[in-house]
Amino acid sequence: MADIQVQVVYALPEQQESVTLLLPAKSTVKMAILKSGLLEKYPTLDLETLSVGIFSKKVKFDDILKHEDRVEIYRNLLIDPKQARLKRTGRKKT
Template sequence: MSAVETINVEVAYALPDRQVILPVNVETGTTIGGAIVQSGIMMQFPELDIEHSDVGIFGKAAAMTTVLSEGDRVEIYRPLIADPKEVRRKRAAEGKKTRKGGSTDKG
């Protein structure tokens, strides 16, 4: 019998007021999805819907089927609360209003 090779990875999830990073020792060839399940993070965050969550490794989006390497940090992302395009439009509109109201003609 040969020994099973393992790697060390981390599984991370953050809420606005709490962040958890769990070290996990997994078999070589384990996927992101497998590491998340093995980490037990869903017990700490029962509201976490892994089937519909975006995930990544060190801030780069990845699929649940991505095979992990030694030292990888799996990140589970929360859904966006606001539409980024809408936020940019709102900021741009507020900026234009401020410039128009704040400028003075010295003509």
């Protein structure tokens, strides 16, 4: 089986991390995240609570990767989107 090339990305407000990996075919999302080294670089990332996706579509850790997939590690929301809109407009929820 041929190897596949995938990218694992994690975006912070002030910077973006991107790691390109060469993995065996039939590798999973979890394998790519573990191999990327991002969990070690960012200790606040908890594999048990992470939300992840491939090209903006939420996936599970055991999903099989395809050649040139981009695995995205999502950050938790700091505020509910509805609350953020209300705050920006200066209105209170009634």
